[in-house]
Amino acid sequence: MHRLFAELEPSLTVTEQNLADRVRYILRSNIFDVAELERLRREAVPSSDENATAEDAAPQMVEQPANVDAAVNTPVVVDSSDDGTVAQELELEHMRSTLEEAIVETRSTPLENRPRLPRIALSKRNRAVVRALNPMLVTYLEASRDLCETDSILFGAALAVCRIIGAKVSTAGRATGHSSAIPAWRRRIEERIAKARALIGRLICFRSDNNRPRIVRTVRMAFAGTNVSLSQPDITQKLTERIDDLKQRIAAWGKRIQRYTERSTRFNQNRLFQSDQKRLYESLERPMVSGTGPAPNQADTLAFWRSLWSEPVNHSEGPWTEVVASQCAGITPMDPVIITPDDVAEAVRRAPNWKSPGLDGLHHYWLKGFMVCHSVFARQFQEALNQKSLPSLFTTGITHLVPKDQDFKFSSFFIVTFIGKQSLNEYHLAKFKKKVIANFKTTEYELDNN
Template sequence: MHCFFAELEPSTPVTEQNLADRVRYIMRSKICDDAELERLRREAIPSSNESAMARDAAPHATDQHPHVEAAMDLPVVVDSNDDEIVSHELEQMRSILDEAILETRSTPLENRPRLPRIPLSKRNRAVVRALNPMLVTYLEASRDLCETDSILFGAAVAVCRFIGAKIPMAGHATTQSSAIPAWRKRIEDRIAKARALIGRLTSFRSGNNRPRIVRTVRMAFAGTNISLSKPDITQKLTERIDDLKQKIAAWGKRIRRFTERSRRFNQNRVFQSDQKRLYKSLERPKVCGAGQGLDQADIIAFWRGLWSESVNHSEGPWMEVVASQGASVTPMDPITITPEDMAEAIRRATNWKSPGLDGLQHYWLKGFIVCHAVLARQFQEALEPEVAPEPLHYWDHSFGS
């Protein structure tokens, strides 16, 4: 390959390794599609004589660089050091994609799993690139933004399953945030053990000499000079019980102190970000009376008296002022959303920013580039009032700017 390139471009000095690296980079980064590569190959090798010359020169290059010949072939053959996707993996990926999209379409929005943040490795990028051509069929049949969002979310789930990323179940984050802290659970375990020990010691002091109770009492006084046969054992039991009760009181006070401090910390944090939400959380809920409710006939009569009688409104002079001011306003030019506009908006977005209600991060919109044209068309259609989808707010978090 290097000899053939030297004949075509004698003025360009390049080493064999540099040429092989550039070819491999073009094949991996998908700068040119298959049709463009085939056209360039036909232009570079117009005759069979030159093809034979290239084949004769190829063994000399591949003696030192065995991967160069594979890089020249259009179907990329994966070796042990490559991160591309082989044919049998493509079939497996297509099966996973079909299953994931089918599950996503039948899953309500609030029950979707939370997509994890996957590492930005070459292998993961290759998986996302390989999934792009498979999405074309689904996206062409998409009717609106909601269906497109469902397809992209299913594709993201398929990528996570293929690379082995763990997908948390729906509601996992809420469960974690409301779980008991580890420090509190440790203290509560100590309190439970101390209370159980107090019960055993009290039972032994009352005359219960069962082997299990006696064994627990001996373990409680292990390492001391106290013997159960001594006459002052009752006093020692009482002192031990009082000591445990004081520890329980101290541990309980520690839990209350930590809980109060955590509550104040959370309130201060909410106050800095959203004061309205803090004040709303501090409001006491209204106590509803348990008395008899209003009669339905009275309710109907009340609202009928307000809405059934026609009222003649007289427009004030300010209406003419507003109409005259609005007449001088220049209408806004029609908005045309192109795939380039969509790609630029997605490019400026943060990869792993917290998603909206649909749960789809910007990383997936950047990776699935085949969706840009479809999204541009559907957003353009959404500008028309008669076709605007109802849940359009799913997407405002991504392209509000």
């Protein structure tokens, strides 16, 4: 086939392997049907009946093996019994290309601009896609140099799964902020209400003899297509009727929001009653915070937490530290920690599937599904443990201020901190208590109870 191609296209340089790959891709992708392939073959390679002098003009063509001639001149017809195998190979080829594109895209995307991965259904089809991509990751993971690169590869694989199964992936990066909790239908209705109220204000201004160009232009647009002229004698009555009509629409839209909200509340309560009755009763006894109070000053908030976490503090060690050090002198040092793939698999197995991810946006579900990463994680975590160094991805924390009651005072916030997915140690907790007690004139007993 390569010799025939060289005779037909002497200006193109191509290797045997590249030519075979191109032919295989054309046949598997079903770009041309059997009839089209036969027509192209006849146009490219004349038969002996059509060109009797072909053997004299090119004697080297006769010397090629019979199997090559048969492979070129015989149209490819897929047997019906092989349809399932060919379809499976085509699907795997599509998965492989999607995986490669997703990994390349993830590597070139900053961590904060990664898309938000959705929670996919735990169906047989989705699990089959994850199992199909699992062996394809071996090549990429073997070339991974550190934990950050491994995390990027796994995120790309998760993104590829979402694209293959057709799951909706948010294209906006996670750095743009959290999506609004207000449903889309309510935002649309509230936008209509806001536009109607603005129009009512313009109409009232025009009725009060405010003839500014912007007001007049808005009133004309409001009466467009109604055969109402602004210079007719009963324009005041028309304005009043239009204002009343808009007010009735606003009232109807408000009732619709109330009706939809009540229906949504009933639906959520029924679903919560089936899954967690205790949580439902707690929500009924203690209503959720509406968030209508004044928000704390951002500058004061930043100054408070910066003084607590960022400024270095010099501590005078008491005599008890010497006693503790003398007691710990006889303790046998711990054996060196050896991280195995079984340790990683066990840690991943106990983790919830869809727990809120860290900065990388990768849920535990993907670590469970892509099992080939366990050995790579074990090796790279062992190297990080020996070098006593972790990437910033595993040491950067996120701090959220959560209101506890209706009064949005600065003292009514408690901190939820995730630092490397570990809780606060005793030193930071004691430092936190001391700072709060000093600033808010409270006792340690009250602080512990709160």
